[in-house]
Amino acid sequence: MEISSFVLFWAAIFTSNILLTNFLGMCSYLSVSKEIESSFGLGVAVAFVLTITSGLNWIVYHLILVPLGLVYLQFIVFIIVIAAFVQLLELLVERYTPALYYTLGIFLPLITVNCAIFGVSLFMVIRDYSFVQSMAFGAGSGIGWLLAILMLAGIRAKLKERLVPIGLQGAGISLIITGIMALAFIGFSGIVNVQ
Amino acid sequence: MLMQILKDVAVVSGISTLLAVVLIIAQKYLSDYGICKINLNKKRDVSVEGGSSLLNSLAEEQIFLPSACGGRGSCGTCKCKVNSGGGPLLPTEKPFLSKTELADNVRLACQVKVKSDMEINVPESIFNIRRFQAKVHEIIDYTYDIKGITLKLVSPDTIDFQAGQFVQIESQAYAKIKQKVVRAYSISSKPQDNDRIQLIIRLVPEGICTTWIHKYLEEGSDVTFTGPYGDFYIRDTEADIIFVAGGSGKAPMKSMLEDLQVKGTTRKMTYFFGARTAKDLYLTDEMRSFEQVFSDFKYEPVLSKPAPEDKWKGKTGFVMPYFQDAIRDPKNTEAYLCGSPGMINAVKKSLIAMGVPDDKIYYDSFG
Amino acid sequence: MKKSPLEIKILSKMQPGEITLNGFLGEDSRDLYDIIAEDERTLETLGVSANELADKMQYFTDKSSDSFMDSVEIDEIFIVDTEVVRGKLPCPFSHPGIYRKTITTLTNKKYNITIRWTALNIHLIKEHHFFEGKNSAFRLDPQVLLKALFA
Numbered sequence: 119m120e121i122s123s124f125v126l127f128w129a130a131i132f133t134s135n136i137l138l139t140n141f142l143g144m145c146s147y148l149s150v151s152k153e154i155e156s157s158f159g160l161g162v163a164v165a166f167v168l169t170i171t172s173g174l175n176w177i178v179y180h181l182i183l184v185p186l187g188l189v190y191l192q193f194i195v196f197i198i199v200i201a202a203f204v205q206l207l208e209l210l211v212e213r214y215t216p217a218l219y220y221t222l223g224i225f226l227p228l229i230t231v232n233c234a235i236f237g238v239s240l241f242m243v244i245r246d247y248s249f250v251q252s253m254a255f256g257a258g259s260g261i262g263w264l265l266a267i268l269m270l271a272g273i274r275a276k277l278k279e280r281l282v283p284i285g286l287q288g289a290g291i292s293l294i295i296t297g298i299m300a301l302a303f304i305g306f307s308g309i310v311n312v313q
Numbered sequence: 314m315l316m317q318i319l320k321d322v323a324v325v326s327g328i329s330t331l332l333a334v335v336l337i338i339a340q341k342y343l344s345d346y347g348i349c350k351i352n353l354n355k356k357r358d359v360s361v362e363g364g365s366s367l368l369n370s371l372a373e374e375q376i377f378l379p380s381a382c383g384g385r386g387s388c389g390t391c392k393c394k395v396n397s398g399g400g401p402l403l404p405t406e407k408p409f410l411s412k413t414e415l416a417d418n419v420r421l422a423c424q425v426k427v428k429s430d431m432e433i434n435v436p437e438s439i440f441n442i443r444r445f446q447a448k449v450h451e452i453i454d455y456t457y458d459i460k461g462i463t464l465k466l467v468s469p470d471t472i473d474f475q476a477g478q479f480v481q482i483e484s485q486a487y488a489k490i491k492q493k494v495v496r497a498y499s500i501s502s503k504p505q506d507n508d509r510i511q512l513i514i515r516l517v518p519e520g521i522c523t524t525w526i527h528k529y530l531e532e533g534s535d536v537t538f539t540g541p542y543g544d545f546y547i548r549d550t551e552a553d554i555i556f557v558a559g560g561s562g563k564a565p566m567k568s569m570l571e572d573l574q575v576k577g578t579t580r581k582m583t584y585f586f587g588a589r590t591a592k593d594l595y596l597t598d599e600m601r602s603f604e605q606v607f608s609d610f611k612y613e614p615v616l617s618k619p620a621p622e623d624k625w626k627g628k629t630g631f632v633m634p635y636f637q638d639a640i641r642d643p644k645n646t647e648a649y650l651c652g653s654p655g656m657i658n659a660v661k662k663s664l665i666a667m668g669v670p671d672d673k674i675y676y677d678s679f680g
Numbered sequence: 681m682k683k684s685p686l687e688i689k690i691l692s693k694m695q696p697g698e699i700t701l702n703g704f705l706g707e708d709s710r711d712l713y714d715i716i717a718e719d720e721r722t723l724e725t726l727g728v729s730a731n732e733l734a735d736k737m738q739y740f741t742d743k744s745s746d747s748f749m750d751s752v753e754i755d756e757i758f759i760v761d762t763e764v765v766r767g768k769l770p771c772p773f774s775h776p777g778i779y780r781k782t783i784t785t786l787t788n789k790k791y792n793i794t795i796r797w798t799a800l801n802i803h804l805i806k807e808h809h810f811f812e813g814k815n816s817a818f819r820l821d822p823q824v825l826l827k828a829l830f831a
Binding site for chain 1: 713717721724
Binding site: 404408489491496497518561 | 778
């Protein structure tokens with residue numbers, strides 16, 4: 119795949135936003151988007167973990183799984199790598215930046231089960247990205263995810279003051295909003311397409 | 314085929330083991346803070362195992378900072394000055410600290426983790442604080458919602474405190490309540506009776522600890538408490554004294570007066586007790602009897618809203634207007650106040666207006 | 681809907697014995713979100729915001745706490761009395777800060793309604809639109825509250 123990492127980075131944020139075009143990472147997106155502050159904390163953590171794990175998984179995939187002919191083990195191995203990395207990150211953050219540790223709180227371990235992270239690692243394999251491309255795609259996807267959750271949190275903050283029909287309250291209205299946001303993001307897709 | 318399966322298992326296990334080893338090494342390196350030295354008031358060093366909170370580390374060394382929530386960062390009472398080694402201020406601490414406290418390096422000991430050698434300042438008086446096991450010796454009903462509880466010490470079997478200080482009781486789990494809570498109560502008995510303490514406790518609506526004390530404690534029950542805490546005690550001068558108490562605020566005053574009775578004093582003292590109706594009055598005879606003990610002491614209960622059936626002939630309304638008669642020389646008057654923050658503020662304002670120096674007004678607020 | 685960790689944490693803090701003796705939920709078994717939503721709908725029909733109610737409650741608490749051991753009469757029809765007891769309460773939604781245990785009792789002579797609230801109630805209504813669960817000791821029904829607070 120001949121596409122510059124720079125383009126890939128921006129494309130991952132706008133034209134193929136991991137959340138708004140692939141609808142990955144919905145779980146925490148819906149449940150943590152009630153307040154802008156916590157959404158931002160989670161978003162930053164996701165972006166960071168995404169960037170690093172896509173790099174790590176690229177190394178594991180291309181240097182271990184491919185030479186040994188074990189690519190079908192990628193699912194299980196990627197998950198193990200992500201879980202271990204999040205654990206390590208938690209230790210590091212607690213030791214060196216306790217303030218950040220308290221802000222992120224439960225969000226850090228939650229990232230382990232965020233499917234956007236796993237999804238990006240799988241895309242990287244399917245689309246045959248190089249190492250640099252993978253990192254750029256990971257970082258872009260992370261920032262895209264952060265952007266999406268911040269937008270939803272902002273809209274939901276406004277929504278708090280308004281009356282929503284009972285059946286649509288909570289997840290219902292959030293999904294509708296996400297749908298409209300996704301439609302709006304289609305507008306970007308004319309610029310560059312990486313899917 | 315078999316080889317393939319073995320190879321799969323080996324690779325997955327290999328990767329997992331590798332990562333696990335990395336994590337174990339990281340954990341060992343990152344979470345091991347070794348033995349840390351905590352320097353207290355530049356006088357005393359204690360060595361503790363790093364990694365735990367400052368509050369707990371100190372408690373293990375038998376140094377008890379006051380804490381009402383048990384280290385959950387919700388009460389803000391375990392403040393102490395951390396001069397070095399405390400790490401950055403955490404968002405969990407900020408709401409509890411004032412601007413001057415922030416500038417003064419004041420932290421919440423339950424939130425600060427011991428990760429390196431530290432230098433901290435704590436009030437001298439806390440070195441005296443111990444954890445006591447005691448048994449309920451006697452329960453007296455003072456009013457419909459105030460009880461006097463006497464605790465006989467089991468271990469340690471004596472306590473050294475100053476009249477006016479308070480202790481913190483740990484309530485046990487009961488009924489629907491599944492966890493212990495810690496609450497502060499003033500000692501109402503005199504320091505000379507050092508094998509027991511008496512507390513005067515008012516039932517607080519929806520209060521977890523006071524409900525336990527009022528409804529579940531009986532003679533012989535086991536009670537755990539720590540103490541003594543606080544810097545509310547009689548200053549050893551010759552100045553005139555005004556005591557003002559409301560509700561269960563009578564406890565420290567009772568302790569102070571009984572203490573003065575043993576030590577003897579000729580100071581002029583006036584004790585105002587503010588209550589709503591006659592049914593809120595208690596220990597009136599005991600307080601009155603001090604008028605015979607001291608050369609110049611007066612007990613003045615003031616009712617704000619006496620009920621018609623009380624047939625109250627004494628003073629009514631607020632306590633403040635009556636201070637004027639009790640003050641000979643405002644500059645040579647000390648005031649000791651115990652009650653709700655509203656009462657303390659109003660009384661303090663009025664005393665200052667009458668010329669009593671700000672730094673001679675001592676109080677124990679329920680805050 | 682699956683409960684988020686935050687929601688579970690809040691609900692656990694609202695249980696009896698966590699922050700207050702009998703908890704915040706009373707006998708209400710509904711979802712926290714539903715409790716709040718229903719009261720919000722009531723507010724909408726009544727045409728009053730939680731903010732306005734909370735501000736008025738704060739006004740009465742402030743007015744009456746200056747007078748520490750007596751009730752005060754305000755605007756001729758309200759008799760208000762604020763009592764402070766020892767201790768402070770944290771917010772079950774884990775908002776920073778702690779609220780003094782003040783209990784304000786208000787009697788509206790015109791309608792002969794008596795209601796009471798704590799400093800924490802004001803915060804819960806203002807910031808979280810939470811009026812507590814059915815039959816909770818400090819449940820404040822928005823309809824009654826509106827009637828009692830505004831003559």
